[in-house]
Amino acid sequence: MMLTRRAILGACSLAPFGLAAARGQDLGPAGPVARRVASLDLLLTETLLTLGLVPAAVGNIPLYQRLVAEPELPDDVPDLGPLQEPNLELLQYLRPDLVLAPSWAAAGQRDLERIAPVAWLPTFSTEKPALDHARSLLAQVAAMTGRDAEAQTWSGRADAALAEARQALAPFADRPVYVVRFMEDGRHAAIFGGNGMIGDVLARLGLTNAWTGRTNVWGTTSIGIEQLAGNPEARLIHFNRGAETDRALRQLAGSPLWRALPAVRQGRVIETPVVYPNGGLSSAARFAGQLAQAVPAHEAARG
Amino acid sequence: MRPPVADAVLSRPAAPQRPALLAGLVLAAALALFLHHLAALLPSGQWWQALIAPAGTDMPQMLAHYSLLPRLAVGLLAGAALGLAGVLFQQVLRNPLAEPGTLGVFAGSKLALIVATLSAPALLDAGQEAVAFAGGAAAVALVLALSWRHRLAPIVVILAGLVVTLYLESGSKMLVLFNHQALTDVFVTQGGSLNQNNWGVALTLAPWLALAVVASLLLLRPLTLLDLDEEGARSVGVSLATARLLGIAVAVLLSAVTAAAAGPIGFIGLGGPVIARIAGARRLRDRLLWGPLLSAGLLALTDQAVQLVDAAGAIPTGAVTAILGAPILLWLLRRLRPAGEAVRERPALFASRQERPWLWIGGTLLLLGLVAWAALAFGRVPDGWHWSTRGELEALLPWRAPRVAAALGAGFMLAMAGVLLQRLTGNALASPELLGTSSGATLALIVAAMVVPGLDRPMLILVAGVGALLALVAILSFGRRSALSAEHMLLAGMALTTVAWSFMAVLLFSGDPRTAILLGWLSGSTYGITGGDAAITCGLAAAAALAVPLAGDPAARRLDQRGAGAGADPQPAGRAAADRRADRRRHADRRPLELRRPDGPAHRPHAGRAAAAAAALRRWAARRRADGAGRLAGPQHRLPLAGAGRPGRDRDRRQLFHLADAAAMSRASLQQARGA
Numbered sequence: 002m003m004l005t006r007r008a009i010l011g012a013c014s015l016a017p018f019g020l021a022a023a024r025g026q027d028l029g030p031a032g033p034v035a036r037r038v039a040s041l042d043l044l045l046t047e048t049l050l051t052l053g054l055v056p057a058a059v060g061n062i063p064l065y066q067r068l069v070a071e072p073e074l075p076d077d078v079p080d081l082g083p084l085q086e087p088n089l090e091l092l093q094y095l096r097p098d099l100v101l102a103p104s105w106a107a108a109g110q111r112d113l114e115r116i117a118p119v120a121w122l123p124t125f126s127t128e129k130p131a132l133d134h135a136r137s138l139l140a141q142v143a144a145m146t147g148r149d150a151e152a153q154t155w156s157g158r159a160d161a162a163l164a165e166a167r168q169a170l171a172p173f174a175d176r177p178v179y180v181v182r183f184m185e186d187g188r189h190a191a192i193f194g195g196n197g198m199i200g201d202v203l204a205r206l207g208l209t210n211a212w213t214g215r216t217n218v219w220g221t222t223s224i225g226i227e228q229l230a231g232n233p234e235a236r237l238i239h240f241n242r243g244a245e246t247d248r249a250l251r252q253l254a255g256s257p258l259w260r261a262l263p264a265v266r267q268g269r270v271i272e273t274p275v276v277y278p279n280g281g282l283s284s285a286a287r288f289a290g291q292l293a294q295a296v297p298a299h300e301a302a303r304g
Numbered sequence: 305m306r307p308p309v310a311d312a313v314l315s316r317p318a319a320p321q322r323p324a325l326l327a328g329l330v331l332a333a334a335l336a337l338f339l340h341h342l343a344a345l346l347p348s349g350q351w352w353q354a355l356i357a358p359a360g361t362d363m364p365q366m367l368a369h370y371s372l373l374p375r376l377a378v379g380l381l382a383g384a385a386l387g388l389a390g391v392l393f394q395q396v397l398r399n400p401l402a403e404p405g406t407l408g409v410f411a412g413s414k415l416a417l418i419v420a421t422l423s424a425p426a427l428l429d430a431g432q433e434a435v436a437f438a439g440g441a442a443a444v445a446l447v448l449a450l451s452w453r454h455r456l457a458p459i460v461v462i463l464a465g466l467v468v469t470l471y472l473e474s475g476s477k478m479l480v481l482f483n484h485q486a487l488t489d490v491f492v493t494q495g496g497s498l499n500q501n502n503w504g505v506a507l508t509l510a511p512w513l514a515l516a517v518v519a520s521l522l523l524l525r526p527l528t529l530l531d532l533d534e535e536g537a538r539s540v541g542v543s544l545a546t547a548r549l550l551g552i553a554v555a556v557l558l559s560a561v562t563a564a565a566a567g568p569i570g571f572i573g574l575g576g577p578v579i580a581r582i583a584g585a586r587r588l589r590d591r592l593l594w595g596p597l598l599s600a601g602l603l604a605l606t607d608q609a610v611q612l613v614d615a616a617g618a619i620p621t622g623a624v625t626a627i628l629g630a631p632i633l634l635w636l637l638r639r640l641r642p643a644g645e646a647v648r649e650r651p652a653l654f655a656s657r658q659e660r661p662w663l664w665i666g667g668t669l670l671l672l673g674l675v676a677w678a679a680l681a682f683g684r685v686p687d688g689w690h691w692s693t694r695g696e697l698e699a700l701l702p703w704r705a706p707r708v709a710a711a712l713g714a715g716f717m718l719a720m721a722g723v724l725l726q727r728l729t730g731n732a733l734a735s736p737e738l739l740g741t742s743s744g745a746t747l748a749l750i751v752a753a754m755v756v757p758g759l760d761r762p763m764l765i766l767v768a769g770v771g772a773l774l775a776l777v778a779i780l781s782f783g784r785r786s787a788l789s790a791e792h793m794l795l796a797g798m799a800l801t802t803v804a805w806s807f808m809a810v811l812l813f814s815g816d817p818r819t820a821i822l823l824g825w826l827s828g829s830t831y832g833i834t835g836g837d838a839a840i841t842c843g844l845a846a847a848a849a850l851a852v853p854l855a856g857d858p859a860a861r862r863l864d865q866r867g868a869g870a871g872a873d874p875q876p877a878g879r880a881a882a883d884r885r886a887d888r889r890r891h892a893d894r895r896p897l898e899l900r901r902p903d904g905p906a907h908r909p910h911a912g913r914a915a916a917a918a919a920a921l922r923r924w925a926a927r928r929r930a931d932g933a934g935r936l937a938g939p940q941h942r943l944p945l946a947g948a949g950r951p952g953r954d955r956d957r958r959q960l961f962h963l964a965d966a967a968a969m970s971r972a973s974l975q976q977a978r979g980a
Contacts, residue, residue, distance in 0.1 A: 064485055083482045085820045086831040089703050090685065105818050108760065109832040115702070186432055186493045188501060217816050223492050225499030227371040230363050244425055245489065252431065256502040258370035261360055 034147035035099030039092060039117070041084055041110075043069050044124045044281050045101040048139055050074060051155055051283045052148045057097045060084040069277040071287060085109070092116055099145060120145060125218050125279070131198040132159075132205065135281040155282055162286035166293035167206045173296050177211035177232055178203060179264075182240045182275070187252020188226060190239075191278075195220040199278050202285050206292065211235035219279050226253065229262055237264040238292070240275040271299045322583040323594035330601030337608035338376050342368060374500040375611075379604035379621075381509040382498070382566040383576070385558050387599025388516055390573035391580075391591050392555035395527050396548045397461050400581070403573035404440075404559030406798065407465040410568035411472035412443025413560070417490050418479050432493055433508070433564040440560035443468055448552065456548060463733070466798075470737065473805075477827035484820045495813035496567040496622015498607050505565045516558045519550070520592055527551055528588045568809075570626025570802050572603045602629075620813050626806035630799040679708045706838035707830040713841035714830075720848050729780070729793060736772070740797030743804040744775020746826055750807045753822055761837060764825075775800055 037057040040046040046065055049056050050072035059065060062080040079095060081087035089112060092100070097117045102110060104121040113119045122141065126134035136156055143152035180199050181190040193199035194212040197220010203210050211232040216222045229237065240246070253259040264270055273295045276288045345364050346354055355373065358365035386404060393402035404410065416439020420427045427435050447468050451460035480487055500506070520527075526547035559573065576599025577591060585594045606628065607621045680701065681691050692700055718736060725734040725741070736742045748771020752759060759767065779796050808826065811819045824831060833841075 061485075068485065085484070085824055086481070086829065090683070090700060093699075093703070094685070106821060109821055109824060112703075112832060112834060184492050185428060185489045188499060189492045189497070191488070191492075217814055219816070223495075223813055225371075225497070226501045227367060227499060230367055233363060244429075248428060248431075253501075255504065256370070257360075258366055258501040261363065261366040261370075263363070266361070 035097075035118075035145055037095075037097045038099045038101060038146060039081065039095070039097040041081070041087055041100065041102040041106070041113075042122075042124055043084075043277060044135075044138070044279055045103070045122060045142070046074070047072065047277070047281050047283055048135075048142050049101070049146075051139065051281065052143055052146060052151045054146055054148060058092060058095050060087045068275070069280060069284065072283055087113075089113070089116065101142065126196075127218055130196045130204070131201040131220065132282065132285055135198070135285065139282055159282040159286045163202070163205050163289050166289035169293035170206050170208060170296060173236075173300065174207045174209070176234050176236050176269070177209035178236045178238050179211045179229060179232070180238045180240075181229070182242065182278075183226075183246060183249035183253065184223075185245050185248045185252075187249050187256065189223055190226060190229070191221050192216075192224050192228075193221050193278055197221060197278065198280055198285055199288065202288050202292075206289060208292075221278060226256070226259060229264070230258075233263040235264055236269045236271060236296070237262070238271045238273055238295075241272050242275045268303055271295050323580045323585040323590065323598070326579065326583050327594055327597040327601055330598060330605050334376070334379070334601055334604035334608050337605065337612060338372070341372055341608065341611055345372065370502055371500055374503045374506045375498055375607065376604060377503075377506040378498050378500055378509065378566060379607040380600045381506055381513055382562050382569060383572050383600035383603030384596040385509060385513045385516070385562045386569060386573035386603070387576035387596035388513070388520065388592070389555040389559040389562070390577045390599065391588075391595040392520065392527075392551050392558075393573075394577055395530060395588055395591070396551035396555065397456065398530065399462050400578065401462050401574075401794065401798070402465070403571075403577075404555075404563065405568070405570055405573060405802065406462065406469065407559075408443035408447050408468040408472060409440040409556075409559045409563045410570075411469045411476070412446075413437070413440040413563040414490070414494050414568065415439055415472045415476045415479075416442070417494065418476055418483075418487060421487060421490050422479060422483055436564035437560045440563040441556060443472060444556045444560070448556075455545070456552070466738065466794075474827070477823065481820070481823050481827050481829065484823065491809070491812035494567055495620030495809050496569050496625075497620035497813070498566060498622075508565050509562065512558060512561045516554050519554045523547060523551055523554070524589060524592070531588070567620070567622050569603065569622040570806055571629030571799075572599050572625055575599065575602055575625075575629050619810060623806040623809045623813070626802045630803045634796055634799055676708055676712065679711075680704050702835070706833045706835045709838040710833040710841045711830050713838065713845040716845040717841070717848055720845070720852065724852065731793065734793070737801075738797055739776070739779055739793055740800035741772045741776050741779070743797070743801040744778075745769070745772040746804040747771055747800065747807065748774070749825055750804065750811070750822060754811075761834075765840070 038049060038054060039058040040049055040056050041060040043061075043065055046056060046059050047069050055075055056078055058079045058081050059074065060081045061084045062074065062078065064084070065074055079091065081092055085106060092113075093116050100113050100117050100119045102113060102119055102121055103124040105124070107121045110119075120141075122138060123134075124138075125131075129137075136159075139152045139155060140149075143149045180193045180203065182193075183190050192212050192214075193216070194210050194214070195216035197216060200210055200216070200220045211234075214222065214224075214228075229235075259265060273288075273291045276291070277284045342351060346368055350365060351368075353359070354365040354368040358369040360366065390403040393404070393407065394400055413436040416435050417432060420435045447461060447464045448456065450464040450468070451457065454460040526544075530544065530547065562569075576597070577595035579602075580591055580594040580598050583594070585591045603621075603625060606625050610619055610621045610624055613619075681693070681697055683689070683692065683700070683704070685692065685696070685700075721741070722735040725736065725739060726732055728734075729739075745768035748767050749764060752764070752767045779793055779800075808819075808822070811822065
């Protein structure tokens with residue numbers, strides 16, 4: 002009887018229990034090189050794609066395309082569904098040999114270890130600046146997937162992009178900057194600072210962050226628009242998310258206080274395409290490049 | 305004669321000047337704080353200019369004129385609007401529990417915004433307010449439609465409100481669970497923060513409030529007559545139905561507008577009117593005056609205090625009012641006593657029996673088996689939806705079986721808890737979620753997750769258990785004071801629930817992605833259940849199933865002692881029992897869990913236990929219809945919630961149990977469906 006069942010199991014496309022034997026296997030830098038890697042976090046997906054490795058499966062693809070977008074995710078990558086509750090049956094069927102997941106979600110997702118070895122990786126750091134953390138994360142993932150060379154290349158490329166942007170922005174370092182994403186209600190904004198990716202990039206570009214208030218571990222917090230009056234000298238850089246941002250700007254246009262903000266009155270509001278604020282080296286390089294392009298262009302247009 | 309659900313009788317004589325004094329104090333404190341903020345921004349010499357015509361280039365003046373001032377105005381206006389809506393609801397529905405929040409307005413607004421954001425963002429082009437208004441109004445309309453056939457009987461409306469709120473909140477939680485990162489904007493809007501950058505919100509609220517005030521004044525006479533009984537009111541020539549309908553329409557409009565403009569603001573609509581009433585405003589015209597004024601003062605004061613403590617605006621005011629308001633309300637409740645008769649009426653739960661209980665139980669078990677099989681075998685594999693068999697099923701079982709088993713075990717224990725709570729409190733509506741026991745667990749989990757992140761599951765179960773136990777003890781000890789009055793316990797439970805949701809709102813407002821984990825727990829997802837968890841759950845369920853019948857039904861046993869001493873009581877009826885009875889009478893006031901003997905027909909031994917098991921099975925199977933609900937409310941028995949009930953209204957109540965059970969079952973079947 003058991004034999005027949007085994008035969009059926011083998012014939013059917015779903016993975017047998019046997020895979021669960023991989024549980025608990027230590028996957029340090031010296032471990033085997035993983036080729037079929039699934040990712041359950043936007044930053045980790047970005048990191049994989051940065052290394053040039055197409056993931057075997059990814060959680061919440063629409064969200065990746067909306068928030069991160071670059072590096073581009075090929076169309077044929079299977080979607081595992083919600084990041085916090087990925088479809089384990091599908092994942093089992095896809096037979097990954099490594100799963101990357103954020104360590105903060107480990108408590109609720111221990112089941113993943115029954116499918117494949119799981120690398121629980123810290124996706125934020127409370128001590129290190131975000132880019133240092135992203136760099137070590139890239140190195141970690143590269144070691145697991147045998148792509149150390151790509152990691153080296155990308156590390157260098159990010160440094161170069163930052164250096165280039167810093168040079169382009171040097172004439173504009175006189176003014177501090179707010180970096181925000183306006184909420185649809187036209188009353189609130191998400192503002193970026195601290196040691197988060199956005200805040201860290203600003204620091205590395207030699208720009209002063211006008212927001213010095215508290216942020217969460219991802220370097221962001223929700224504020225009321227009126228808080229933007231705090232620094233009258235600042236440039237105001239905001240992320241354009243399309244329809245949401247249009248709605249927010251329409252609401253804001255009706256606000257006398259918004260129109261009176263020094264940055265608005267004196268034409269220092271600069272729009273830039275949205276980047277993933279919790280992203281890694283690729284997002285950071287893209288953000289730096291966008292700033293280096295948008296700020297001088299804006300200033301040139303003002304004359 | 306139809307007395308109100310709980311005519312809050314004062315424990316001390318009325319003092320007409322006290323509400324005015326209280327309202328004055330609160331408003332003065334709010335104003336003082338406002339002036340403090342203003343002084344921090346501007347020298348007093350510029351105040352007048354900032355107020356009338358601020359210089360467009362002078363940022364402090366602009367901030368004073370377009371941020372500080374409208375924020376105070378919105379606090380006052382939204383507070384007054386919620387207070388007025390509260391007073392109207394309470395008068396028209398004759399129920400001190402009624403307020404926008406308890407009637408589903410906030411839950412409706414939130415769900416509408418979430419659905420619009422996810423699936424029809426074009427709807428938001430006209431602003432979030434329209435969508436939020438539609439959602440809030442639709443939720444109350446649903447509540448009223450559900451209770452329409454019962455001519456908006458107070459008890460029906462309030463329960464329909466609770467059920468609709470629970471239902472809509474479950475929908476929101478589920479959508480949030482799957483779309484957490486896409487909904488950050490909604491969380492911020494729905495956090496209930498009152499910050500302003502123009503006069504728009506204040507100017508939206510003001511005309512509606514003015515209109516509502518005028519309408520209330522016009523309705524003052526007929527609404528006052530609602531205090532009379534129905535025949536009396538008709539005899540003075542007032543169409544009661546019209547007056548109530550108009551009153552409700554005004555209150556619904558007002559609360560939906562406020563929810564849309566200012567977000568959910570907990571307890572203000574309840575707090576102002578309750579405080580006014582306790583302070584001595586008894587007549588409707590007094591309550592209509594002082595209730596809204598107190599609400600306005602309370603909201604403005606809280607908001608100004610929030611600005612003082614948290615200058616960066618990271619804490620939404622609406623959540624703070626709920627968190628602060630709940631304990632104050634609980635404290636105030638101790639000074640309210642319910643209408644006298646309501647306390648004495650104890651229902652004999654489960655006293656009427658089905659003709660053939662085993663037929664029902666057998667049928668239910670069969671259905672349960674089918675449902676469990678479907679949950680295990682039917683699902684989506686990479687090729688699409690289909691029934692899995694044999695080897696395929698075997699490969700899937702390790703994923704599906706623990707979730708189904710855990711859902712069954714959890715459902716069983718919830719039903720058990722419901723049965724026990726119902727018998728302990730003598731309240732046929734008592735259930736873990738309505739009494740706040742579940743919220744106690746939730747609250748403990750949230751606090752634990754924030755203070756010591758990364759706890760493992762056994763620890764979390766322990767934390768949740770401690771939280772639930774504390775909540776239960778608190779509610780019961782609270783109920784003891786009011787002899788387990790159903791209104792008081794429901795109100796206290798609702799307070800805990802609101803506090804738990806408010807903590808959640810603060811966390812979501814902060815934009816921390818880790819909140820998603822908490823959301824998973826809170827929405828009752830069975831995801832991540834391991835075989836071990838399922839074993840623990842089923843083990844506990846089995847232990848409970850064994851322990852409870854072994855321990856016997858305390859209520860039933862106590863009741864049996866009077867008669868021939870039959871049943872579970874090993875001691876014969878005799879001196880010992882008589883002594884205990886005397887003892888019980890002596891200590892009756894100190895023993896809150898004592899169930900008094902029902903006035904109904906003789907209670908049958910074991911009826912309680914058999915019915916308890918039957919009820920557990922019924923819910924366990926997540927059946928669609930609550931066929932047995934009638935058993936809960938036999939026509940000859942009276943329910944405590946309804947006060948002095950009339951036999952003719954018992955049909956209404958049965959209907960309610962269908963509602964309440966249907967909600968519980970939809971949740972259970974949801975869990976099972978997710979297990980699939």
